[in-house]
Amino acid sequence: MQIEFPLVNELQLGNRLNDAIEHDRRGEFGLLLSMLSIDARDMSQFQLDKELNIDEKLYKSFELPKKQQLVCDLSQQEAVNNAQEFQRGGASQFHLTQALRPEAIVTRGQYQDDMQIVLANCDELTKLKHKQSVPEISEINQIHFLDQLTTQRKISETLASQLYAVA
Known part of the structure; x- marks a missing residue:
């Protein structure tokens, strides 16, 4: 029987260790433990800061x-x-x-x-x-010149009527 991927640490087992203890399955518990890596550096507590460089690890460990x-x-x-x-x-x-x-x-x-x-x-x-x-000028060019003049005339008429109303 071939194993698809080797077990490295207990995080890969999930709750299987806990279930083996809870249901008093000593054989399964022993088998799971024997399948784990024997190298202490592979344990999960040493895998937390893999992506940090050495300076960041030192800052974190000394709480600087x-x-x-x-x-x-x-x-x-x-x-x-x-x-x-x-x-x-x-x-x-x-x-x-x-x-x-x-x-x-x-x-x-x-x-x-x-x-x-x-x-x-x-x-x-x-x-x-x-x-x-630089903003694009194409938005202004999309409006036809006569429409621009009409809009400006309406704005000027509105302003003129407001000025006469105040005076």
């Missing part, structure tokens, strides 16, 4: 906080600001909050400082061109 973020990009996430904690509770409260939720050393936007100054002085269309997300 996350690394302090050096640069915070405001376009991607919200910046952590612990200044309120300093004003409310003083230096000790600030140090505690800084240890739990460290704020970044440098906070900036998506671009370098020089580029942000330049983009702040540009119009919206130039900013969109820089991001390479």
Whole structure:
């Protein structure tokens, strides 16, 4: 008789071990245990963090906080600001909050400082061109020119009637 896949740890057995103990089936219990791997590294408690790299495993095993973020990009996430904690509770409260939720050393936007100054002085269309997300003009071209003029005339008449009504 060939086994389709070898048993490695007790998680693969599910409740079969428990059922064998509960119903006093010593033979089945012994057979199931003998089919498991004899290597202790194959046990389920050592298989939990397989996808983590060595740094993440050490951070998790020693229960260390996350690394302090050096640069915070405001376009991607919200910046952590612990200044309120300093004003409310003083230096000790600030140090505690800084240890739990460290704020970044440098906070900036998506671009370098020089580029942000330049983009702040540009119009919206130039900013969109820089991001390479220029809106398509085809929606405007779909409406016939005479229909556009009619719509503009109706809007101007409505505004004029509202102005005369107020005066």
